[in-house]
Amino acid sequence: MAENLAVALVHHPVYNKHHQVVTTAVTNLDIHDIARTARTYNLRRYFLVTPSPEQQSMIGRITSHWDKGWGADYNPDRREALSLVTVTATLEDAVADFQRQFTRQLLVIATGARPRPNAISFHELRQKLAIPDQPCLLVLGTGWGLADELFEKTDANLEPICGAGDYNHLPVRSALAIMLDRLLGTRETIPT
Amino acid sequence: MAENLAVALVHHPVYNKHHQVVTTAVTNLDIHDIARTARTYNLRRYFLVTPSPEQQSMIGRITSHWDKGWGADYNPDRREALSLVTVTATLEDAVADFQRQFTRQLLVIATGARPRPNAISFHELRQKLAIPDQPCLLVLGTGWGLADELFEKTDANLEPICGAGDYNHLPVRSALAIMLDRLLGTRETIPT
Numbered sequence: 001m002a003e004n005l006a007v008a009l010v011h012h013p014v015y016n017k018h019h020q021v022v023t024t025a026v027t028n029l030d031i032h033d034i035a036r037t038a039r040t041y042n043l044r045r046y047f048l049v050t051p052s053p054e055q056q057s058m059i060g061r062i063t064s065h066w067d068k069g070w071g072a073d074y075n076p077d078r079r080e081a082l083s084l085v086t087v088t089a090t091l092e093d094a095v096a097d098f099q100r101q102f103t104r105q106l107l108v109i110a111t112g113a114r115p116r117p118n119a120i121s122f123h124e125l126r127q128k129l130a131i132p133d134q135p136c137l138l139v140l141g142t143g144w145g146l147a148d149e150l151f152e153k154t155d156a157n158l159e160p161i162c163g164a165g166d167y168n169h170l171p172v173r174s175a176l177a178i179m180l181d182r183l184l185g186t187r188e189t190i191p192t
Numbered sequence: 193m194a195e196n197l198a199v200a201l202v203h204h205p206v207y208n209k210h211h212q213v214v215t216t217a218v219t220n221l222d223i224h225d226i227a228r229t230a231r232t233y234n235l236r237r238y239f240l241v242t243p244s245p246e247q248q249s250m251i252g253r254i255t256s257h258w259d260k261g262w263g264a265d266y267n268p269d270r271r272e273a274l275s276l277v278t279v280t281a282t283l284e285d286a287v288a289d290f291q292r293q294f295t296r297q298l299l300v301i302a303t304g305a306r307p308r309p310n311a312i313s314f315h316e317l318r319q320k321l322a323i324p325d326q327p328c329l330l331v332l333g334t335g336w337g338l339a340d341e342l343f344e345k346t347d348a349n350l351e352p353i354c355g356a357g358d359y360n361h362l363p364v365r366s367a368l369a370i371m372l373d374r375l376l377g378t379r380e381t382i383p384t
Binding site for chain 1: 373
């Protein structure tokens with residue numbers, strides 16, 4: 001169920017264009033867009049993962065502007081969305097933080113644009129999410145995607161989203177929206 | 193089929209927070225994100241609709257940077273996505289421009305977050321898109337959504353995307369991604 005699902009947006013370790021492991025910059029838009037999408041699908045938390053103390057305080061300044069600054073009155077919907085945001089230094093910290101809220105073992109699912117062996121399908125994951133009290137953390141990478149080492153630390157990897165051809169460069173914000181809709185969206189009008 | 197589908201992102205006439213009809217500013221991110229999502233789902237065109245000459249030239253500067261500037265070499269994927277972009281002053285211009293490429297009558301579909309009478313469902317629209325040579329233009333509003341007058345000029349309005357509750361503030365970029373996935377995405381692993 002949606003309230004047992006959280007998303008983690010990882011800024012390290014991820015690849016850059018040249019397949020080097022880097023720390024990407026947090027963008028204002030990833031904070032807002034993903035918070036609004038996560039809130040629309042009723043997710044429990046939105047972890048922003050960055051080891052950089054400067055980036056962590058930048059996120060704090062943005063969320064507190066909308067939580068306590070003039071933004072709180074100006075746009076309460078945004079405040080509500082941003083209340084999901086939690087900053088952690090590593091993915092392990094996010095996992096530990098979210099696991100504490102549940103007794104059942106957390107399922108940590110890595111995502112990416114490239115096909116990988118032994119992927120879990122959207123259909124299978126949707127069924128797992130229907131189990132009461134089954135917590136799940138969906139992990140997305142910024143830049144050119146999650147470093148391979150992270151895939152080794154997760155329980156499974158989710159099948160990639162395929163568009164209509166071989167071009168597959170969805171922005172991470174759009175990819176997450178599609179994932180949440182496939183996993184949690186109301187489907188009565190959608191054919192198989 | 194995807195190659196008969198185009199999207200129009202309208203910056204006027206749309207509502208602001210106070211339900212006044214305004215012209216919103218074009219954002220760099222809407223240009224890039226929607227172009228990449230549209231390209232991934234193999235859309236034919238991406239119309240950016242704004243009556244503002246300044247905004248129109250700004251879009252031209254951005255797309256030509258990635259088409260002819262150093263961006264073209266640096267990121268050819270982005271170039272390919274942005275090649276879908278066409279700027280028009282009004283929705284009528286976008287409709288006329290896209291219609292010229294087809295003999296069959298174009299289907300113009302308005303979208304929005306609010307439920308409206310006589311909406312076409314995703315399922316129905318997906319079936320229409322499966323008709324060979326049936327062109328379709330999906331119209332999305334920026335700001336607080338398309339002005340009512342535009343709904344009167346379109347052939348139908350699409351059912352809104354519902355999340356998991358009453359909070360429904362998807363960014364337009366995320367809403368479009370979900371729409372394209374529902375209308376065109378590969379569905380074999382998704383249950384009804």
